[in-house]
Amino acid sequence: MPFNELRKDFLLDRWVVIATERARRPMDFAKQKKEQAQGSVCPMCPGNEHMTPPAVLLYLRSDGEIVKDRDTASLRHKNWVIRCVPNLYPAFAPPKEQLDQVDIMKSDTFGLAVGHHEVLVESPKHDEHPATADLPQLVHVINAYVDRLQELSQKPYVRYVQIFRNHGQEAGASLSHAHSQIIATPFVPPTVDAEIRASRNFLSHHGKCAFCDLMKREEKGPRMIKDDEHFMVLAPYASVNPMEFWIIPKKHDANPLSLTAVETEAFAKTLKATLKGLKDLVNDPPYNYGIHLSLEEQAKKSYHWHLEVYPVLAIWAGFEKSTGVYINTVPPETAAAELGKAMTT
Ligand SMILES: [Zn+2]
Ligand SMILES: [Zn+2]
Numbered sequence: 001m002p003f004n005e006l007r008k009d010f011l012l013d014r015w016v017v018i019a020t021e022r023a024r025r026p027m028d029f030a031k032q033k034k035e036q037a038q039g040s041v042c043p044m045c046p047g048n049e050h051m052t053p054p055a056v057l058l059y060l061r062s063d064g065e066i067v068k069d070r071d072t073a074s075l076r077h078k079n080w081v082i083r084c085v086p087n088l089y090p091a092f093a094p095p096k097e098q099l100d101q102v103d104i105m106k107s108d109t110f111g112l113a114v115g116h117h118e119v120l121v122e123s124p125k126h127d128e129h130p131a132t133a134d135l136p137q138l139v140h141v142i143n144a145y146v147d148r149l150q151e152l153s154q155k156p157y158v159r160y161v162q163i164f165r166n167h168g169q170e171a172g173a174s175l176s177h178a179h180s181q182i183i184a185t186p187f188v189p190p191t192v193d194a195e196i197r198a199s200r201n202f203l204s205h206h207g208k209c210a211f212c213d214l215m216k217r218e219e220k221g222p223r224m225i226k227d228d229e230h231f232m233v234l235a236p237y238a239s240v241n242p243m244e245f246w247i248i249p250k251k252h253d254a255n256p257l258s259l260t261a262v263e264t265e266a267f268a269k270t271l272k273a274t275l276k277g278l279k280d281l282v283n284d285p286p287y288n289y290g291i292h293l294s295l296e297e298q299a300k301k302s303y304h305w306h307l308e309v310y311p312v313l314a315i316w317a318g319f320e321k322s323t324g325v326y327i328n329t330v331p332p333e334t335a336a337a338e339l340g341k342a343m344t345t
C-alpha cells in the first residue's frame with residue numbers, strides 16, 4: 001500500500017506529511033466570496049487622515065515627483081500615495097526613554113514588548129491589491145518597506161523587523177483597505193532565528209549559502225514556478241501550507257536594504273505576477289506573506305532574505321496543534337505546476 005510522504009523543511013527542524021494519496025486540486029479551495037460588511041468609515045481612506053496617529057512616512061506627489069515627508073501632531077498631509085502610521089493598538093510599542101537590551105529582556109522567560117508596530121497604507125485606493133495594482137504603485141510599496149526597515153533597524157532596542165501582509169478576513173486582515181504591517185521586535189523571532197542558525201551551519205559545512213545552493217538545485221525541478229534574471233519563485237519541498245511559495249532574490253544578501261531600482265521593479269513584477277496567479281487560480285483566497293531577513297552583521301554571508309507567501313486554505317486542527325507536524329493536502333509539485341499555468345493564462 002502506498003504511503004503519504006514525510007518531508008522535512010530545507011532548514012527548519014519541521015516535518016510535514018505531503019498527502020499524495022488524498023491530494024486535492026488547488027481549485028477545490030475556491031470559495032464563494034462572502035459579502036463583506038460595508039458602511040463603516042475606513043480610517044485608511046484619503047480624507048480620514050485625522051483618524052490615525054501622525055504618519056511616520058509619507059510619499060507625496062509634488063510636480064510629478066515623489067517626495068518623502070511625515071505628519072506632525074497638528075498637520076496631516078493629504079495627496080499621499082503611500083502612508084505609514086503607527087498602529088493604534090501596537091503589539092510592540094516604542095520606549096518612552098532610552099532603554100538597553102538588558103532593561104528589555106529581563107530574564108530568559110520575561111521581557112517587555114518594546115519595539116514598533118506600524119501600518120503601511122499601500123495605496124489611496126481602498127480596493128488596491130498587489131495582484132492588480134499598477135506596477136509603479138507596487139514599487140512605492142517596496143521602497144517604503146525598505147525605508148522603514150532602514151529607519152527601524154537603526155534603533156538600539158530593535159533586533160528584528162518583520163514586514164508582512166494579511167489579505168482577507170480569514171487571514172487576519174481586520175480592515176479591508178490595502179495595507180501591510182511592520183513590527184520591530186527586541187529579539188529575533190524563533191522561525192527566522194532557526195533559519196539563520198541552520199544556514200550558518202550549512203555555510204560552515206558546505207562552504208556556500210543554503211539559499212543560493214537551493215536555487216541551483218531547484219532551477220530545473222518540478223517545484224520551480226518562475227525564474228528570471230533577478231528572482232526565483234518556488235514551492236518549497238516541505239511546505240506546510242497548500243499552495244505556499246517563496247520569492248528568492250538571485251543576488252545574495254541577508255536583507256533587502258541594498259535593492260537597486262532595477263531589482264525593486266523586478267521584485268514588484270514577480271510579486272504581482274505570482275499573487276495574480278494565486279488569485280486567478282483559487283478565486284482570490286486569503287493569504288499572509290512575510291519577508292525573512294537578517295540584520296546581523298555575522299549573518300551577512302550565510303543568510304539570504306526572501307518573501308514567503310502562505311495561502312490560508314487549510315485549518316490547522318488537533319494533530320497540527322498538538323504535535324507541530326503538519327499535513328499538506330496539495331503536493332508542492334502540484335502547487336508549482338498549477339500556479340505556473342495560471343500565471344501564463
Ligand atoms: Zn479605505
Ligand atoms: Zn545566498
Ligand SMILES: [Zn+2]
Pocket residue numbers: 195292306308
Ligand atoms: Zn524563510
